[in-house]
Amino acid sequence: MQMFLTTLVLALREIRRHILRSFLTILGIVIGVSAVVTMVTLGNGATAAVKEQISSLGTNILQVRPGQGFGRGGGGATPPNFDLDDVAAIRGQVAGVRAVAAQAQSSGTAIRNAANWSTTINGTTADYFDVQPWPLTSGRVFTRAEEQAGKAVCIIGSTVYDNLFRGEEAVGERFRIRDLSCQVIGVLSKRGQSGFGGDQDDVVIMPLKAVQRRFTGNREIRLMLVGTDPAYDTAAIQSSLQSLLRERRRINGGKEDDFNIFDTKQISDTLTGTTTILTRIVTAVAGISLLVGGIGIMNIMLVSVTERTREIGIRLAIGAVAREVLLQFLVEAVALACLGGILGLILGFVASISIAPLMKAPFIFDPQINLIAFGFSALIGVVFGYFPARRAASLNPIDALRHE
Amino acid sequence: MPVPAAGGAGRVASKADILISLRGVTKTFGQGPTAFQALKGVDMDVRKGDFIAVMGPSGSGKSTTMNILGCLDVPTAGQFLFRGFAIETLDRDQRALLRRRYLGFVFQGFNLLARTTALENVELPLLYRGEDRATRHRMGMAALDKVGLADWWDHTPAELSGGQQQRVAIARAIVTQPDVLLADEPTGNLDSERSVEIMELLTDLNRQSGITVLMVTHEPDMAAFAHTVVHFKDGLVDRVEANHRPGVVPALN
Ligand SMILES: Nc1ncnc2c1ncn2[C@@H]1O[C@H](COP(=O)(O)OP(=O)(O)OP(=O)(O)O)[C@@H](O)[C@H]1O
Ligand SMILES: [Mg+2]
Numbered sequence: 001m002q003m004f005l006t007t008l009v010l011a012l013r014e015i016r017r018h019i020l021r022s023f024l025t026i027l028g029i030v031i032g033v034s035a036v037v038t039m040v041t042l043g044n045g046a047t048a049a050v051k052e053q054i055s056s057l058g059t060n061i062l063q064v065r066p067g068q069g070f071g072r073g074g075g076g077a078t079p080p081n082f083d084l085d086d087v088a089a090i091r092g093q094v095a096g097v098r099a100v101a102a103q104a105q106s107s108g109t110a111i112r113n114a115a116n117w118s119t120t121i122n123g124t125t126a127d128y129f130d131v132q133p134w135p136l137t138s139g140r141v142f143t144r145a146e147e148q149a150g151k152a153v154c155i156i157g158s159t160v161y162d163n164l165f166r167g168e169e170a171v172g173e174r175f176r177i178r179d180l181s182c183q184v185i186g187v188l189s190k191r192g193q194s195g196f197g198g199d200q201d202d203v204v205i206m207p208l209k210a211v212q213r214r215f216t217g218n219r220e221i222r223l224m225l226v227g228t229d230p231a232y233d234t235a236a237i238q239s240s241l242q243s244l245l246r247e248r249r250r251i252n253g254g255k256e257d258d259f260n261i262f263d264t265k266q267i268s269d270t271l272t273g274t275t276t277i278l279t280r281i282v283t284a285v286a287g288i289s290l291l292v293g294g295i296g297i298m299n300i301m302l303v304s305v306t307e308r309t310r311e312i313g314i315r316l317a318i319g320a321v322a323r324e325v326l327l328q329f330l331v332e333a334v335a336l337a338c339l340g341g342i343l344g345l346i347l348g349f350v351a352s353i354s355i356a357p358l359m360k361a362p363f364i365f366d367p368q369i370n371l372i373a374f375g376f377s378a379l380i381g382v383v384f385g386y387f388p389a390r391r392a393a394s395l396n397p398i399d400a401l402r403h404e
Numbered sequence: 405m406p407v408p409a410a411g412g413a414g415r416v417a418s419k420a421d422i423l424i425s426l427r428g429v430t431k432t433f434g435q436g437p438t439a440f441q442a443l444k445g446v447d448m449d450v451r452k453g454d455f456i457a458v459m460g461p462s463g464s465g466k467s468t469t470m471n472i473l474g475c476l477d478v479p480t481a482g483q484f485l486f487r488g489f490a491i492e493t494l495d496r497d498q499r500a501l502l503r504r505r506y507l508g509f510v511f512q513g514f515n516l517l518a519r520t521t522a523l524e525n526v527e528l529p530l531l532y533r534g535e536d537r538a539t540r541h542r543m544g545m546a547a548l549d550k551v552g553l554a555d556w557w558d559h560t561p562a563e564l565s566g567g568q569q570q571r572v573a574i575a576r577a578i579v580t581q582p583d584v585l586l587a588d589e590p591t592g593n594l595d596s597e598r599s600v601e602i603m604e605l606l607t608d609l610n611r612q613s614g615i616t617v618l619m620v621t622h623e624p625d626m627a628a629f630a631h632t633v634v635h636f637k638d639g640l641v642d643r644v645e646a647n648h649r650p651g652v653v654p655a656l657n
Contacts, residue, residue: 002534003534006531006532006534009531010531013524017519017520310515311517311518313515314515314516314517314528315528315532316500317474317476317503317509317515318503318504318509318528318529318532318576319500319501319503319504319505319507319529319532319533319580320500320504320532321496321497321500321501322496322497322500323497324532397476398471398476398477401511401515
């Protein structure tokens with residue numbers, strides 16, 4: 001213990017006496033540790049951001065669209081849209097379905113007094129608010145009667161509210177959208193950007209029938225939102241939904257579906273999987289730089305053993321035993337490596353806290369990676385410090401003293 | 405009067421007073437055809453409280469003998485007794501502990517740690533002894549005071565003259581209150597005025613602190629400070645001279 005304290009004092013003195021050399025020695029470790037910490041922290045943030053964005057699409061929701069995949073499918077006849085009978089069939093026949101909302105989309109310019117704003121018009125049913133909860137800041141959603149009659153009532157998103165009403169009371173007021181005068185019955189709370197960049201609050205929601213009659217001019221539905229019961233297996237719901245739709249659309253045998261079912265959870269898993277893999281790759285690269293940093297320490301320690309041969313000779317002549325010289329060099333290397341580790345952690349912290357906002361990702365402090373990176377740098381000190389330390393300790397005092 | 409045995413010719417000193425004795429010590433460097441025998445059977449006794457100057461032509465084995473006496477090196481053959489212990493049986497670490505406890509070294513090239521204050525240099529052996537901070541400071545300052553450099557304690561070697569550096573080195577050698585001080589050409593790098601100062605210091609340490617001093621020198625003026633002069637030649641002790649009036653430089657003119 002006494003010997004350890006002695007050598008610690010000696011090692012710290014030595015580090016302080018050669019500040020520049022010490023700094024250069026640990027530079028590799030500083031960079032390696034900070035790179036590892038930064039990469040993992042940013043990776044965690046990016047994963048969290050992706051998850052957050054996906055969940056903004058709604059959880060436990062299947063989106064059903066005509067056509068294959070995201071695009072409209074290559075060539076051939078355009079696949080037919082859905083109708084309200086499909087909606088009713090899904091609601092009635094697929095187990096595990098909480099609610100089904102049909103959606104017909106259009107767009108147009110909303111005008112009130114001098115203000116005008118072009119926005120998305122979303123025709124749907126009251127089920128829309130059952131599929132994914134979206135609280136209102138004032139007013140109400142439409143009634144079954146309004147829905148059946150296709151009345152010109154609307155619920156507006158906060159962006160539309162801000163542009164047309166600018167803080168005034170909106171519920172009960174009217175505005176024009178395309179040629180329709182429509183009455184505001186509710187204002188939606190703010191939801192923010194969707195994961196894919198669109199402003200989710202830039203929307204006017206009206207009864208499906210009103211949109212079909214006044215804007216799209218047909219009775220077709222381009223999107224169904226199916227809210228599923230979390231207690232049921234999504235894959236099972238998805239497959240019974242698929243067979244129901246195949247039956248209704250008379251697709252048989254080996255023919256492909258002419259519709260697609262998009263599961264937000266599945267996408268979420270895929271995307272977070274991707275960011276996790278990317279994080280791992282980048283971290284591995286950073287880890288290699290940490291290793292190189294360790295070799296840097298060994299290199300400088302070896303040079304310093306040669307440089308300090310005479311000093312080692314003096315210490316041995318004065319009565320230091322080999323063990324003490326070994327310990328001094330080892331402690332010096334470990335202290336240097338730990339110092340590098342601490343500086344690296346600080347640098348990594350600063351780097352990730354300042355880069356995270358640029359990536360629009362949250363900063364999430366991960367104590368585990370900080371501990372691992374620090375532990376690893378200490379280990380590097382021991383491993384790469386040992387060889388030069390042993391060399392120093394094994395020197396013959398006379399030869400060491402004679403060294404120029 | 406201390407009389408080192410030379411060959412079989414000298415008188416045998418009384419056993420109780422003998423601190424160090426070498427008998428038939430040889431040292432061979434290298435192996436096979438390139439082997440070189442630097443010591444060919446050295447016999448030598450050092451009595452407690454003696455002040456010995458070792459002289460002889462270059463290559464006669466003075467430093468080799470000093471290194472063996474200082475437990476920095478081991479003889480190839482022969483017997484080396486220190487306080488009655490057979491030193492040749494000790495291992496590396498035991499020899500280090502012996503150096504730490506009983507021996508002090510002064511080198512021609514001073515060998516102070518660079519960028520390290522005089523006090524820190526002097527405290528170094530105490531650090532290895534495990535003394536606490538306060539004790540180190542007290543003993544270190546006392547040693548610096550003894551060599552007359554108490555006011556220079558916070559100067560680094562680069563800020564000290566050669567004579568001052570050698571005095572710091574002497575302070576470092578005596579701070580542990582060793583039995584024996586070994587000095588290999590301590591004045592080799594100094595002018596004659598500085599050299600005399602160092603010799604006076606060594607004489608003081610020998611007289612007042614009772615430290616046995618062994619010193620290699622090429623200069624008869626410096627050897628004149630010793631009580632005994634041992635002459636080396638071709639790896640053997642050639643002759644031993646007693647100096648009845650140590651410190652008196654023989655007048656040449
Ligand atoms: N490590 C060594 N390897 C080989 N030969 C050595 C070694 N050390 C000393 N010698 C040889 O041993 C002989 C005696 O050397 P030593 O250093 O003891 O001489 P010295 O009397 O101190 O000479 P000087 O007055 O020049 O210092 C010399 O010939 C030297 O070359
Ligand atoms: Mg010599």
